[in-house]
Each structure stands twice: as C-alpha cells, then as structure tokens.
Amino acid sequence: MASIDLHFHSHASDGALSPGQVIRRAHHRQATLLALTDHDGTSGLALARATAAQHGIAFLDGVEISVTWGKHTVHIVGLGIDPEHPALIEGLQSLRQGRVQRAQDMAAALAKVGIAGAFEGAMSCCDNPEMIGRTHFARFLVESGQVKDVRTVFRKFLTPGNPGYVEHEWASLADATGWIVASGGVAVIAHPGRYSMGRTLLERLILEFKEAGGCGIEVSTGSHSLDDRHKFALLAQRHQLLASAGSDFHAPGEGGRDVGYTDDLPPVCQPVWEALSERIIHPPINKA
Ligand code: AMP
Ligand code: MN
Ligand code: MN
Ligand code: MN
Numbered sequence: 546m547a548s549i550d551l552h553f554h555s556h557a558s559d560g561a562l563s564p565g566q567v568i569r570r571a572h573h574r575q576a577t578l579l580a581l582t583d584h585d586g587t588s589g590l591a592l593a594r595a596t597a598a599q600h601g602i603a604f605l606d607g608v609e610i611s612v613t614w615g616k617h618t619v620h621i622v623g624l625g626i627d628p629e630h631p632a633l634i635e636g637l638q639s640l641r642q643g644r645v646q647r648a649q650d651m652a653a654a655l656a657k658v659g660i661a662g663a664f665e666g667a668m669s670c671c672d673n674p675e676m677i678g679r680t681h682f683a684r685f686l687v688e689s690g691q692v693k694d695v696r697t698v699f700r701k702f703l704t705p706g707n708p709g710y711v712e713h714e715w716a717s718l719a720d721a722t723g724w725i726v727a728s729g730g731v732a733v734i735a736h737p738g739r740y741s742m743g744r745t746l747l748e749r750l751i752l753e754f755k756e757a758g759g760c761g762i763e764v765s766t767g768s769h770s771l772d773d774r775h776k777f778a779l780l781a782q783r784h785q786l787l788a789s790a791g792s793d794f795h796a797p798g799e800g801g802r803d804v805g806y807t808d809d810l811p812p813v814c815q816p817v818w819e820a821l822s823e824r825i826i827h828p829p830i831n832k833a
Pocket of ligand 2: 554559584680795
C-alpha cells in the first residue's frame with residue numbers, strides 16, 4: 546500500500562465528511578500526498594489544503610469533472626489544477642447549473658413509483674445545494690428507511706433503465722480536459738474499469754482524450770481488482786499515459802476503499818505524481 550491518495554470526495558460534492566475531516570482521516574491513516582477531487586467544483590480545496598499543511602501532508606489541488614462522451618458518462622480527474630483559473634471556474638460553474646433541474650426531474654420520476662418528497666429529502670442530505678446528485682438521493686432513501694443501503698438504491702433506482710435515472714448532458718471530453726490543462730493541471734481518466742466499454746471503444750476514448758491534452762489514467766482505484774490494475778497498467782504503458790492512484794472514498798461505511806492509501810502501482814507504471822512535482826504544495830518544514 547502506498548500512502549498516496551489522489552482521488553476522494555468531501556461534502557463540497559457527494560462525500561459525507563467536510564474537507565477538514567476527510568484530510569484528518571487520511572492523516573490518521575499515514576497519508577503523505579493527497580489530492581481532494583470533488584465533482585464539478587473546487588470549493589472544498591482551500592480548507593483541505595490548509596488542513597493538509599497543518600498535518601505535514603503534501604497536497605495537490607484536484608477536481609473530478611463529469612463528461613458525456615457519446616452515450617457514456619465518463620469522469621475526468623484534474624490534478625495540480627489552479628482553482629483560480631478563469632476558464633476552469635467558468636466551465637465548472639456552467640456544468641453545475643443543470644444539477645438542480647435534474648434533481649427535480651429525478652424526484653418527479655421517483656414520485657411516479659411511489660417515493661414522495663425525494664427532492665427535499667436529497668437536499669437535506671446535501672451540504673452544497675448546487676452539487677445535488679444521485680448520492681444524496683441514495684442517502685435520503687437509506688436514512689428514511691426506504692432502502693437498506695446506498696448500493697441497493699443505485700441498483701434499483703438510480704442507474705440507467707431504472708425509475709429514478711434521468712439522462713443528463715455533462716461537459717464534452719475536449720472541454721473538461723481543456724479546462725484542466727489550461728489551468729496547469731494534468732488530466733486523468735478516472736476509474737476506467739467502471740465504464741461499460743469494450744477494448745475498442747476504450748481505446749477510442751483514450752485517443753480522443755490524448756488529442757484534447759489528457760495524459761493520465763487511474764490504474765489503482767477503489768473499484769479496481771488486482772486484475773484490473775494489471776490490465777490498465779499495460780494499457781497505460783501502451784498509450785504512454787501516466788498512472789494515477791486514488792481511493793474514490795466518499796463516506797465511512799458506504800463501502801469501497803477508505804481514504805489515505807492506495808494499492809501500489811504495478812512496476813511498469815509511470816506514476817503521475819512524478820510529473821507533478823512542480824504543482825505539489827509542500828507543508829511548512831517546521832510542522833512536518
Ligand atoms: P451524479 O454525478 O449525480 O450522477 O452522481 C455520480 C456519483 O454517484 C458517483 O460519483 C458515485 O459517487 C455515485 N455512484 C454512481 N454509481 C454508483 C453505484 N453503483 N453505487 C454507489 N454509488 C454510485
Ligand atoms: Mn461521487
Ligand atoms: Mn467518478
Ligand atoms: Mn470520485
């Protein structure tokens with residue numbers, strides 16, 4: 546296990562902990578290099594960065610951008626971004642604008658199958674209203690005793706083909722990658738093992754991503770098995786992509802990996818953090 550985690554969430558998006566809490570949790574697990582990567586926004590970064598500095602942890606500003614690519618939703622992580630960059634700020638802001646309407650449409654769809662009050666319920670589980678998303682609906686259904694766990698809510702209600710799923714147009718691959726690169730960051734394809742794409746389609750995604758300026762892919766992530774790590778390490782090598790590692794932690798007790806460490810990258814990998822040395826924010830020496 547490496548004490549590096551370059552993908553996790555706070556309640557600035559759909560994580561359950563505050564940015565300070567999630568960094569402290571990673572600190573208790575001996576993390577040495579962290580990047581907070583909330584969905585479609587950067588409002589948690591200042592507090593996360595300050596908390597990392599207090600605890601002697603190196604930090605990268607990060608984000609995870611929602612993308613529509615053909616009929617697929619793909620996530621692109623940005624590492625070492627500049628959260629003050631105008632193109633990134635504007636792009637993310639426009640992307641967030643559709644979330645409240647989508648949530649209202651989801652609640653209307655759930656009402657048709659007998660689940661009342663889901664919009665208000667999801668909002669009550671959401672710290673940052675403009676970031677309302679499927680996870681908040683899932684937590685509402687669990688906390689109100691209607692479904693036993695978050696995983697089951699997704700399986701029965703919130704995934705394509707199920708009653709609470711609403712199609713949505715996110716950013717384009719070129720725009721999302723472009724905003725990250727324009728702000729000085731490295732763009733990384735998140736959790737490739739989660740997409741329902743065959744090899745040919747995945748390689749087409751990689752080629753378009755590289756054309757847009759992307760240069761990394763997650764090899765070690767909470768949803769990858771050992772086989773997946775080897776498979777994506779070879780794919781990264783073949784396409785000369787940098788390899789990233791992140792837990793994709795959201796909340797204690799919701800399944801998946803805890804925050805603060807990741808499985809080691811296979812030796813063929815070129816770790817993305819080696820290419821990011823200029824962007825890593827080091828803690829003050831006297832507090833390390
Ligand atoms: P949204 O951006 O609102 O569509 O929500 C996407 C988020 O839902 C992801 O970032 C995950 O946190 C969560 N999610 C998606 N699929 C699942 C699943 N099958 N089980 C649990 N959480 C999921
Ligand atoms: Mn999420
Ligand atoms: Mn994701
Ligand atoms: Mn994520």
